[in-house]
Amino acid sequence: MEKIDLKSLSKDDVESFIKDAGLPSFRSRQILHWIYERYAQSLEEMTELSKKLREELAERAYISNLTLLNRLTSHDGTEKFLFGLEDGETIESVLIPDEERLTLCISSQVGCAMGCVFCLTGKSGLKRNLGPHEIIDQVISVNRMILPRRITNIVLMGMGEPLANFDNVVEALRRMTGVMVISPRRITLSTAGIVPRIAELGQLGLKVNLAISLNATTDSVRDVIMPINKTYPIKAVLDTCRKLPLQQTRKITFEYVMLKDINDSTADAKRLVRLLHGLQSKINLIPFNPYSDCEYERPDDIAVLLFQEILAKAEVTVIIRKSKGRDILAACGQLKARYK
Numbered sequence: 001m002e003k004i005d006l007k008s009l010s011k012d013d014v015e016s017f018i019k020d021a022g023l024p025s026f027r028s029r030q031i032l033h034w035i036y037e038r039y040a041q042s043l044e045e046m047t048e049l050s051k052k053l054r055e056e057l058a059e060r061a062y063i064s065n066l067t068l069l070n071r072l073t074s075h076d077g078t079e080k081f082l083f084g085l086e087d088g089e090t091i092e093s094v095l096i097p098d099e100e101r102l103t104l105c106i107s108s109q110v111g112c113a114m115g116c117v118f119c120l121t122g123k124s125g126l127k128r129n130l131g132p133h134e135i136i137d138q139v140i141s142v143n144r145m146i147l148p149r150r151i152t153n154i155v156l157m158g159m160g161e162p163l164a165n166f167d168n169v170v171e172a173l174r175r176m177t178g179v180m181v182i183s184p185r186r187i188t189l190s191t192a193g194i195v196p197r198i199a200e201l202g203q204l205g206l207k208v209n210l211a212i213s214l215n216a217t218t219d220s221v222r223d224v225i226m227p228i229n230k231t232y233p234i235k236a237v238l239d240t241c242r243k244l245p246l247q248q249t250r251k252i253t254f255e256y257v258m259l260k261d262i263n264d265s266t267a268d269a270k271r272l273v274r275l276l277h278g279l280q281s282k283i284n285l286i287p288f289n290p291y292s293d294c295e296y297e298r299p300d301d302i303a304v305l306l307f308q309e310i311l312a313k314a315e316v317t318v319i320i321r322k323s324k325g326r327d328i329l330a331a332c333g334q335l336k337a338r339y340k
């Protein structure tokens with residue numbers, strides 16, 4: 001009989017598994033507690049369960065774990081983890097300390113099919129989707145490694161397009177908020193703009209924050225740098241955002257990767273103000289993080305500041321995302337690329 005990976009099961013499935021094994025329901029609560037709050041990597045670690053019970057369970061079930069292949073620490077405190085999966089693929093997670101926050105940036109796919117031209121992950125194409133357990137295990141594994149510290153915020157901004165792996169990402173989000181009890185306000189999902197999925201996510205009422213990678217102010221530029229724009233152009237993305245059920249205090253984040261001479265002009269800044277008019281939004285300006293052999297450049301600091309000033313003057317909430325961990329290849333996909 002093939003053994004069941006308890007980490008691959010939803011909360012309901014763990015409950016059914018325990019029931020089918022003829023065990024009382026509090027056992028499923030114990031198992032969930034050990035996996036998601038005590039970060040147990042094996043049944044043997046679950047010392048609350050008798051040795052006999054652990055041995056019985058071990059005949060039918062096991063707990064999968066990501067394999068840590070590399071861990072790099074930047075002088076600014078950013079840490080990068082390269083994990084191996086059961087089939088030998090690799091993914092990255094990045095831990096970013098910022099004042100009282102400890103944010104983990106996690107991956108949702110091995111590679112990505114969206115093909116954004118500036119993105120290293122996009123260049124490799126899509127290998128496969130991550131399972132819910134592989135998504136949430138990035139949070140579990142890092143939490144285990146950094147004890148007694150604990151991740152406070154989660155962003156789905158690592159490798160992959162989360163909304164292209166919708167069901168698995170939603171299941172991972174449900175476990176984060178329902179089993180690990182992380183507030184959905186502390187979770188942000190970033191998407192290149194798969195319009196029907198944005199609407200679907202809104203309807204699910206998961207209450208996680210949404211970030212949209214806008215990255216351009218005209219369809220002609222966005223068509224080139226983000227091919228998904230040919231299917232879902234800027235207007236379709238923004239119209240969908242306007243219709244989302246938002247609570248009063250929530251804002252949608254618009255990420256804007258600044259590429260020198262491509263999307264960094266003052267005219268772009270002014271168009272951006274007009275595009276987002278009336279939307280509850282904030283803008284994250286991300287100066288392009290270059291990697292070897294890339295054809296794009298990071299704009300000069302002065303161009304970034306000027307761009308920011310135009311937005312700020314128009315009373316748009318805008319921050320420039322600090323470039324963290326540049327010395328440890330922290331841009332999406334860089335450590336994985338080096339490891340090959």
Ligand code: SAH
Pocket residue numbers: 118119120156157158159160161162190191192212213215255256257286287288289290331332
């Ligand atoms: N696929 C999702 C989430 C992962 S990408 C999305 O595109 O939103 C997360 C963010 O990193 C996106 O805003 C993307 O535009 C940005 N990004 C990708 N490569 C980058 C680079 N080399 N420098 C700066 N930002 C980059």
Ligand code: SF4
Pocket residue numbers: 112113114115116119120121122123158159160161191192213
């Ligand atoms: Fe995929 Fe996001 Fe990279 Fe685009 S920016 S290729 S959507 S990971």
